[in-house]
Amino acid sequence: MLRFNTSSFKLGPKTRWGAGLGAIAGIGVAAAMVAGGAQSQEAAPPPPTVTVARPLVQDVAEWTEHTGRFVASADVEVRPRVSGYLQQVHFREGQVVRQGDLLFTIDAAPFRAAADRARADVAQAEALRARAESEFARAQTLLSLDAISQEEFEARRETAAQAAAAKLAAEAALRTSQLDFEYAHIRAPITGRISDAHVHAGNLVRAGESVLTRIVSLDPIHFEFSAPESLLAAASTNPQTGERHVLLQLEGEGEFSHQGRIDFIDNAVDPQTGTIRGRAVFANNGQFTPGQFGRVRIIAPDAAPSVLVPEVAVAADQTHRYVLVLNDENVVQYQAVELGPRAGDGLRVVRTGLDGDERVVINGLQRAFPGSTVTPQPGEVTFTSQPAREG
Known part of the structure; x- marks a missing residue:
């Protein structure tokens, strides 16, 4: 077995000095690490600031827009009723x-001649009728004196009746020729x-x-479009006249400045589109032309309480539209919503998902995500009085 004598291993002065420096350096590194950790904890950023506001609950009259085109209220082909040059x-x-x-x-000359001929026929028929009536009257007197037979009396009566009928036929022919002359x-x-x-x-x-030509009636003029049956039935009604009013916007116009009324709703829904054909009528002083396109706005008759949020507060994922709301600890939460029509200036009706008491993030969505803590800054949702539209 090999043995080592540890007493023979002694550190020289330089070696002891180096070891001391190493120990001091290790303590310094450890101290620096502790100090750095403390500084990191002290420099942790505060929660991000977002703007929040409670949804606005406001009475809103909903409306929808539909594209259509103008058609003439009457379209007539002019054809002759008589032949000629x-x-x-x-x-x-x-x-x-x-x-x-x-x-x-x-050219009315042939019809004028025919009328003159028919007029002469009437005069001739009148003369024959008068003579036949006179002969019949004399026959009545002679019959009472037994001066003629019953057979001759019946013959004169029949002649008088035929003469009267011939005159009626001649008068009818005259009227026909006069009509032909007029139709020329x-x-x-x-x-x-x-x-x-x-x-x-x-x-x-x-x-x-x-x-010969074609005439289209332009005042009033019709505007044809298709819309859900329920919307047409619920269009705003004038309380005095009972008429259902609509507004119209032409291409290139910024406002729905033309007012008309619905005068026709078809009797069947298109099974492919689920819509029904409607027609509105507008007064026309020359600005509307058949075939011209436009958009018609159908307004619901009554305003209903609605929850409104800014459109910028609404985001979407693969399955839902949603908003971000804060709980009492200012923790962000995901809230799915069902949207209704647009309303006012940049607002959206929320049909389900919010009741109006929530704190909704309306600015700074990019700094908030579900489960994170944020610093809320109060904001406000404002509304301008406009109907709500689908979109």
């Missing part, structure tokens, strides 16, 4: 015409804007076949 066009293409304005003239002058059936002339003077037109 078109003689003259009396309108300027594209102008507004009034009901009864003369539009076209068909084609007039506007409605008031509206007329299209161009599809047939020009000199062409042969046929009764009921040739389309």
